[in-house]
Amino acid sequence: MDLDSNLPPANMRIIVLWRGATSSLEIPVATRIIEVKVLICEALHVPVPADRQELSWEGQFLEDELTLQNYHIPPNASLTVLTKIEVKIYLEYSRFYYVCVVYDGNTVGELKAKLGAEQSIDDIEHKVLRMNGFDLDDHALLWAAGVMEGTKLHLVKYQNRR
Structure with a gap:
């Protein structure tokens, strides 16, 4: 039996929705929300500074100091970027x-x-x-x-x- 098969994945893909467009990011599960916002700016070239973004998942606004893991956000979940x-x-x-x-x-x-x-x-x-x-x-x-x-x-x- 493979003991590692019961461990959660270290990385996951999320879908980012911004102004009608979709993109995806591969990020560590333990990434804090503020770091996700920075990655959205840098990797996806969304021209909104992290401090002006609000991320939402299933209608819930995500707090900067928490992680994707804290919210139990599953792989391939869609996060909406609001400005x-x-x-x-x-x-x-x-x-x-x-x-x-x-x-x-x-x-x-x-x-x-x-x-x-x-x-x-x-x-x-x-x-x-x-x-x-x-x-x-x-x-x-x-x-x-x-x-x-x-x-x-x-x-x-x-x-x-x-």
Whole structure:
């Protein structure tokens, strides 16, 4: 009987999902999450610094100091890379704005809901986020809509344009 056959593998392959693209990495099972983030930057050329990344597995955000092994992440698991971004949201007809930190993988609707909840904005579902004069679709992912670090958005009352 081979005693080594009961030992967990020293290395494993993970699938990395970022902005609709997939890549794979072969890494040691005992790798800390912060080290996985650095490898994602270096080996996969994802242009997001490790401190701006958030890794998620099956909807759970992974803590930097823990390892893949701590989370019992199996080989060939898919980790999603989200980027923390800060946006300014100006209120309609006002110079007043809110600063929100969100993930680029959130939808426009999720950003609106967060804003409504955190700032107690009434009737948020009848408002739209506008960027550069264009209304953003609530179902669009922020990165796909072009929302990135430092973007300025305007929260305005929805008007049915024909």
